[in-house]
Amino acid sequence: MYDETKKDFLEEAEKEKKTLEESYQESKRQTEERRLNDYSKLLEMWREEKKKRQEAEGELSIIKGIGNSSPEIRNLKKEIDILKDDLRIKDLEMGKMMDKINGKKRNIRS
DSSP: OHHHHHHHHHHHHHHHHHHHHHHHHHHHHHHHHHHHHHHHHHHHHHHHHHHHHHHHHHHHHHHHHHHHHOOOOOHHHHHHHHHHHHHHHHHHHHHHHHHHHHHHHHHEEE
């Protein structure tokens, strides 16, 4: 009877060991699957971000290239230069007028 009880106990222990091993293997498989899914998601997100960044950089270089060499920009730069020259001339004329006004005020006071 002792041998039979020992045999039953060992059979139960083997069954439990087998059940635990299967459970452990399933848990391990699920963990690996989750890790691979997370990695796949991150990889896909990185690829999408990289593609968007490259498209944005390409568009920016096109805009810079067109903007700097377009006829409209060249005409605007010329107009700005003309207006700056005109402003310089007006500034000099105002300075001369202020000198005349200040000179007349001195003559009146004298």
